[in-house]
Amino acid sequence: MAKKKSAKLKARTPRGFVDRGPAELQAMEQMLSIIKQTYELYGFEPVETPMFEYTDALGKFLPDQDRPNAGVFSLQDDDEQWMSLRYDLTAPLARHVAINFETLPKPYRSYRAGYVFRNEKPGPGRDRQFMQFDADTIGAPSVSADAEICMMASDTMERLGIARGDYVIRVNNRKVLDGVMEVIGLVGDEHADTRLTVLRAVDKLDRLGIDGVKLLLGEGRKDASGDFTKGAGLGESEAEKVLAFVEAGAETTDQTIENLRALIADSKTGMEGVEELATMAKLFDAACYTDGRVLIDPSVVRGLEYYTGPVYEAELTFEVKDEKGRPVRFGSVGGGGRYDGLVSRFMSQPVPSTGFSVGVSRLMAALTTLGKLGQEDVVGPVVVCVMDKDIDSLAHYQAMVQDLRTAGIRAEMYQGNPKQFGKQLQYADRRNSPCAIIQGSQEREAGEVQVKDLIEGKRLSAVIEDNKTWRESRPAQFAVKRNDLVAEVKKLLAAQDDDRKNQSEN
């Protein structure tokens, strides 16, 4: 007997994967629609690519025998080729462009939203499946394309309801970072590991502060749990140079650029990067985006793998408290940069490209906390209650539903067990229905129906205490002629809609 129980399946989602309910989906739709409008306004057009790609097309090495799924979800097709779930939207786009290079207009501006998958440790606010919304310009060599995308990123934030000053688009250039490496003598393949360690240290500035970065540039750092992270092992003067560079961000963009010029004068690549930043800064200025929206910030690192020029990051700068009252920073909610080598992996010619990706899932969490999203309830359908179960009556109820639907009003006939009438109203209440339609034999004979305003009724329930009064007074309920049903429901819905608007304004 007891054995039987253990056979019952435990209902669960794979770790790092979640289900999404109507409220969340409604909020996400709303967000995606705003981002899409912004991107289209800038002239971008949609394209969709599959969730699966051949693993080599994603820029990953073939999976090892031992750990075929490190980082990505991979599987072997029946012809033994490795394929993987996409882990971003950029690599698949590069593949798409390479296939359709002849027919696509260049520069090619495209956008797409979709779920991406990462096979790594999940955490709160960090699932293994999440949505990104990308925009890319392919075949545009000038940094004016990068500048445009930064400005579009800024516009997107504001259209989503994030106030100016609550976010910033921070911009840097990979060539500048390379220049710094050159200046401190970290050139050539033999120093590749050290360069990586230095960049990672710089990337941690906002979390560990300048002192933490200093430790990581030198011997290493011990964290709160006693775990030790090995540092880059730079000498005193090298570390100082890197730190000076990280702190080169100044009050004005012009000053920042001047600081960088002074620090990197010895590096040709570095100076190229600084000049690109200067060009972008001029463009931002001309379009008036330098009022705190877009900022030149030398500490931005971003993806170490494929960026070749400007890199940018959208960051939320405000703090909110979590349930336990601790301050939480949302930090980066999107980023991108120039990847001149990504398409040309498939081709024999260079294809300069730049793009930006919004982390929709993370941004949504932030907007919800801000109260900019997901505040309004999902409004349910009008529920036509079933009082009599005979065929003729059912036909009448069905006709009411049909009339409402024809008028564009979301409606349904109660399809559960109609035995207990109370259950039907309980159901309508749970669906957050605006109203229920009731017609028993009495009403039918009079050619009427009862319209019960469930929203108003809920309000009235606060002042009624005993059940008897509550039932008999039939709060917020009124009779209308059957022929006026659609018009009356319409009126009620409009009134409720106004109420909601007024409330959200207060």
Place this chain on the structure above:
RNA sequence: GCAGACGUAGCUCAGUUGGUUAGAGCGUCGGAUUGUGGCUCCGAAGGUCGGUGGUUCAAAUCCACUCGUCUGUACCA
């Protein structure tokens, strides 16, 4: 990946030194009420105490391993 903390009902948690049939609140379902949501009252269902192995006359409790969750850290296209 590394380190630490924690795993008892759908959820939040009690559970004494190892000792009879493992409890509560909330939620769910049913009823009071076969023509009215909320409130109230009554009742019921729901647990191999994360899993496996061990110590013991006896394990939710002690030990080992394992899986999972959380926190920090590393990685992050």
